[in-house]
Amino acid sequence: MTYLVVIEPTNTGFSAYSPDLDGCVATGPTLEDVRRNMQEAIEFHVEGLRAEGLTVPSPRSQAAFINVAA
Numbered sequence: 001m002t003y004l005v006v007i008e009p010t011n012t013g014f015s016a017y018s019p020d021l022d023g024c025v026a027t028g029p030t031l032e033d034v035r036r037n038m039q040e041a042i043e044f045h046v047e048g049l050r051a052e053g054l055t056v057p058s059p060r061s062q063a064a065f066i067n068v069a070a
Contacts (some may be wrong), residue, residue, distance in 0.1 A: 004061040005038050007031065008055075019061040021045050 007016045011028035015037040024045040028034030050055050 001059050003059045004063055005035075005042075006063075007034055007038075018042060020057050020059050021050060045053075 003020050005016050005018050007014055010027070013027060014031055014034040015025065015027045016034050017025045018038075021042060024041050025032055026037035028037045028063045046056050048051040
């Protein structure tokens with residue numbers, strides 16, 4: 001499955017979350033770190049849902065970039 005991940009800059013690096021996986025977040029001082037940490041967080045989150053016998057949400061979110069005149 002491929003989940004959308006939103007990465008945002010913070011005062012100390014970056015944070016990330018997936019709109020399709022409530023509560024699944026990660027942080028890191030660099031983009032590489034936050035991407036790696038989010039990969040691990042998603043794997044752990046999905047593993048936990050399965051272990052609890054819960055449904056793993058299907059990816060449903062999409063992203064788009066919209067250009068507007070400055």
